[in-house]
Amino acid sequence: MKEKCTEPGCDNVILIGMPGAGKSTLGIVLAKIxxxxxxxxxxVIQNQCDKTLQKLLDACGPDGFIEMENQVLSDMDFQRTVVATGGSAVYSAAAMEHLRSIGRVVYLKISFDxxxxxxCDFQDRGVVLRKGISMSLRELYDERRPLYEMYADITVDVNDLSITAAARKVASALQ
Ligand SMILES: Nc1ncnc2c1ncn2[C@@H]1O[C@H](COP(=O)(O)OP(=O)(O)O)[C@@H](O)[C@H]1O
Ligand SMILES: O=C(O)C1=C[C@@H](OP(=O)(O)O)[C@@H](O)[C@H](O)C1
Ligand SMILES: [Mg+2]
Structure with missing residues (x-):
């Protein structure tokens, strides 16, 4: 397997996974470790657009939101940074290719249960539902899982772990 670049500019850690998998909370703990x-x-998206994610989703719809997210993620340029993406990042192929080129992509895997x-409130949580609001959580999970798997350099099962324990597990998987 081709070794991934870990030089400055491509030494970042990119967290992907379902909404609620812990990317945002675990990401900070991981960055400290x-x-x-x-x-x-x-x-970053909220700041650039000066609107909350929910307002952006309401205003642009799923396709518009994905396009905007694609743009923001594709412009990212960091060093030694843990990036918590939104769960919908994997709908943007160009963004994911860019993120893979600036770091290692870690999929935080969580079971459906x-x-x-x-x-429990996912329909009000600002989640991108490409098939509309009648889309079930099961359908969302089944649609996304293959995408997360496809873009992952490393997969870490975070089921039944506290945020700190999960962050430690990710840190050791990165060694
Ligand atoms: N390992 C965990 N154990 C228990 N609760 C967690 C864990 N990881 C995240 N959570 C909780 O799940 C919710 C979503 O976490 P968050 O980090 O925002 O996920 P994401 O950014 O992947 O959507 C938060 O309330 C958070 O406290
Ligand atoms: O999965 C999704 O469709 C989304 C998840 C959210 O982020 P988290 O994954 O951090 O919850 C946010 O990016 C956006 O509202 C869309
Ligand atoms: Mg988050």
């Missing part, structure tokens, strides 16, 4: 910076892509416990 690694002595890295932390960036939450959702906050644990996801259901964490995301």
């Amino acid at each position: 690694l002595n890295y910076n932390f960036v939450d892509a959702d906050l 644990q996801l259901r416990e964490r995301l």
